[in-house]
Amino acid sequence: xxxxxxxxxxxxxxxxxxxxxxxxxxxxxxxxxxxxxxxxxxxxxxxxxxxxxxxxxxxxxxxxxxxxxxxxxxxxxxxxxxxxxxxxxxxxxxxxxxxxxxxxxxxxxxxxxxxxxxxxxxxxxxxxxxxxxxxxxxxxxxxxxxxxxxxxxxxxxxxxxxxxxxxxxxxxxxxxxxxxxxxxxxxxxxxxxxxxxxxxxxxxxxxxxxxxxxxxxxxxxxxxxxxxxxxxxxxxxxxxxxxxxxxxxxxxxxxxxxxxxxxxxxxxxxxxxxxxxxxxxxxxxxxxxxxxxxxxxxxxxxxxxxxxxxxxxxxxxxxxxxxxxxxxxxxxxxxxxxxxxxxxxxxxxxxxxxxxxxxxxxxxxxxxxxxxxxxxxxxxxxxxxxxxxxxxxxxxxxxxxxxxxxxxxxxxxxxxxxxxxxxxxxxxxxxxxxxxxxxxxxxxx
Numbered sequence: 001x002x003x004x005x006x007x008x009x010x011x012x013x014x015x016x017x018x019x020x021x022x023x024x025x026x027x028x029x030x031x032x033x034x035x036x037x038x039x040x041x042x043x044x045x046x047x048x049x050x051x052x053x054x055x056x057x058x059x060x061x062x063x064x065x066x067x068x069x070x071x072x073x074x075x076x077x078x079x080x081x082x083x084x085x086x087x088x089x090x091x092x093x094x095x096x097x098x099x100x101x102x103x104x105x106x107x108x109x110x111x112x113x114x115x116x117x118x119x120x121x122x123x124x125x126x127x128x129x130x131x132x133x134x135x136x137x138x139x140x141x142x143x144x145x146x147x148x149x150x151x152x153x154x155x156x157x158x159x160x161x162x163x164x165x166x167x168x169x170x171x172x173x174x175x176x177x178x179x180x181x182x183x184x185x186x187x188x189x190x191x192x193x194x195x196x197x198x199x200x201x202x203x204x205x206x207x208x209x210x211x212x213x214x215x216x217x218x219x220x221x222x223x224x225x226x227x228x229x230x231x232x233x234x235x236x237x238x239x240x241x242x243x244x245x246x247x248x249x250x251x252x253x254x255x256x257x258x259x260x261x262x263x264x265x266x267x268x269x270x271x272x273x274x275x276x277x278x279x280x281x282x283x284x285x286x287x288x289x290x291x292x293x294x295x296x297x298x299x300x301x302x303x304x305x306x307x308x309x310x311x312x313x314x315x316x317x318x319x320x321x322x323x324x325x326x327x328x329x330x331x332x333x334x335x336x337x338x339x340x341x342x343x344x345x346x347x348x349x350x351x352x353x354x355x356x357x358x359x360x361x362x363x364x365x366x367x368x369x370x371x372x373x374x375x376x377x378x379x380x381x382x383x384x385x386x387x388x389x390x391x392x393x394x395x396x397x398x399x400x401x402x403x404x405x406x407x408x409x410x411x412x413x414x415x416x417x418x419x420x421x422x423x424x425x426x427x428x429x430x431x432x433x434x435x436x437x438x439x440x441x442x443x444x445x
Contacts, residue, residue, distance in 0.1 A: 042072060044060060055347045057111040060089040060103075062096040063334055065275065065295055067369035076363055084347045093212040096411075105131055112343045112351055114334040115158050117150040119408045124337070126408070131155040131338040136349065138312075138356035141374050149402060150335060158335035159352050162370040164294045165314070165388050166329045172311045174201060174288045182313075185321045186258065193265040196288045204265035205287035207278030208420070214259075215412040217291060218419065220329060221258055223400040224319045225251035235402055239440060240407045246436040256429045259419045271420060283307065291317055293333065296356045297369040297382045314386040316391060326399045328391040332371060414439050 063070050067090045074086045087402050089110070091099055097120055103110055104124070115121050124130050133139060134156045139147065168189075174180075178199055181190040193203035197284045227233040230251040238244040246252050263270060267281055276299070282290040283303040290296070301308040316328040336355060338348045354360045361374030369381050379385075391397060418435055423426040427435070 005428075011022060012260070013065045015434065016129055023058060035075040043291075049327055054083050054085060055344050056085040056087055057344050057347050057351060058087045058089060058109075059112045059351070060091060060096075060100065060110045061112065061114040062091055062093045062335060063295075063368070064090040064092050065300060066368045069298060069369075072367045073355075073360065073363045077351060077360075080354065081347075081350060085351065086351065087155075092210070094210055107341075109339050109341045110197045111345070112338055114161075115337045116401075117152075117158060117332055117335060118223040118404045119410045121158055121335075122152055122406070122408045123335070124356040125157050129340055131340045131342070131345070131348075132157060133159055133338070133352070136352070138353040141356050141358075141361075146373050149399070149405070150332060158337045159356055160335050160373040160377075161355055161387045162331055162333045162364045162368060163331065163373050164333060164371045166216070166293050166331055167291070167314050167388065169282060169290045169292060169296070169384065170313045170315060171285060171307075172313045174285070175313070182315045183318055184323050184326060185318050189318050190261055192263070193261075193289075197265060202267045202281070203265040203289055204267070205278040205281040205290040206263070206270040207273050208266075208270045209272055209277070211413065211416055213275055213278070213292075214419065215416045217262070218255060218259065218415055219404070219412040220400045221319050222255040222258065222415075223403045224249060224253070224325075224329070224398075225254050227320060227400070227403045228325045228398075229254070229320050236404050236407045236409070239411075240409055240444075246433050246440075252433055252436075254430050256419065256422065256432055260423065263423050270402050271423075279303075293331075294370050294381060294385060295333075295368070297384065301382070309383060312382075314384040314387045316388070316396075327396045329400055330392075330397045331399055332373070402432050403443070409440060409444050411436065411440070 035162045059074065070090065071088060074088055078084065078086060086098070096114075100110070100113060102108075104127070108252075131183060132155055136159075138155060139159065142160055146160050149264070150156060150158055150160055160410070170182075174196065175182075176193055180192050180195060183192050196203040202357060206213070220375070223236070226235050226249055230249060232249060235249055239246070267273060267287055273397075278287075278290060279292075279299050280303065281287040282296070283300045285304075285307065298310060299310070316326060318326040320326055336352055338345070338352065342348050351404070355364075356374060358374055358376050361372030361377030364370055364372045365378045365381060371377070371379060371381065414434060415432075418427055418432040422429070422432055
């Protein structure tokens with residue numbers, strides 16, 4: 001698994017670096033050639049579509065934190081495909097899957113929508129709601145290893161779009177002023193947090209009023225410690241089959257303990273501050289660290305350009321005290337699916353073909369500040385992301401979500417609710433574990 005991800009990322013990285021060494025004419029020619037599938041398709045199809053009535057397709061996505069950036073990508077597609085109008089529906093991640101499942105169940109067809117690989121995709125595939133994309137020409141623009149990781153029952157029902165690290169942003173000036181080094185273990189991370197707090201500053205920017213940031217953290221800390229430290233890589237598959245319980249996994253208590261420490265070193269009123277508020281705290285320099293993917297970079301640049309350019313660093317999240325296991329987390333983000341019930345299949349597939357072209361991949365990089373899985377796409381995101389290139393080049397990366405890919409049980413939300421009670425001493429660790437096992441038994445018999 002790690003080897004496959006390493007090959008993919010190094011291909012992306014070195015293709016970009018080599019392209020940068022060529023002359024401008026060569027680079028432009030190369031990009032033009034690489035964009036051929038989308039551009040040629042657009043050019044030829046436009047001639048046909050001029051004879052057809054305009055088509056409107058719906059596109060629902062959970063990247064509401066970068067709504068403007070996604071809209072710019074859609075605008076670019078519409079410019080190249082004037083007979084296709086895209087009705088964009090951004091939804092907050094906390095509400096996204098509830099709304100999507102409601103629409104699916106009621107027959108309200110969304111032509112194209114974003115999906116995470118794993119439990120939600122598996123459920124929709126089992127229900128027959130997704131179009132099989134395996135043999136679509138644009139799928140050849142992705143590394144086979146990436147497609148294999150995102151496959152469901154051996155087929156690809158989602159197209160990988162953007163990807164990126166989930167790591168810890170940090171304020172380089174605060175670290176320098178306090179003489180702090182980049183922590184390589186969990187205990188070292190907590191020691192750094194303590195020194196920052198003792199200095200009168202806030203260690204972590206936490207926006208847990210929104211449910212997804214806490215769930216994002218817990219659904220990475222727990223699988224990482226489960227698979228790599230407790231040596232139970234198939235634990236969540238066994239939960240699915242009723243073969244084990246949360247009580248059988250020592251990593252659950254580890255994650256609960258980590259959550260409490262993390263919470264105690266956060267800003268005041270963590271459960272009253274949302275994601276945007278946390279980004280604001282970090283961008284203003286009021287918090288020294290923030291665990292997150294690359295998506296806040298656009299806002300940080302807008303709010304504090306000098307800080308963004310000179311003083312934002314990025315280091316891998318050390319989830320354990322085993323430095324050999326603490327590699328860089330690198331995950332898929334928003335993949336795309338087409339409804340099997342769509343009445344506009346051709347237009348929907350053209351939309352995916354654009355998103356899966358180099359032109360579309362580069363558009364994600366420039367407008368959303370996120371890496372793309374499309375072969376040859378730019379890796380020029382932000383100065384902070386350059387800090388992680390040594391880990392990528394050395395292959396010190398992994399994907400914790402791969403341990404959840406074959407399961408349908410979405411336990412993250414319930415776990416987050418229990419953790420919030422634990423923060424205020426309304427539940428004990430043992431009660432959380434029992435409640436999780438009871439929840440699985442009740443909801444997934």
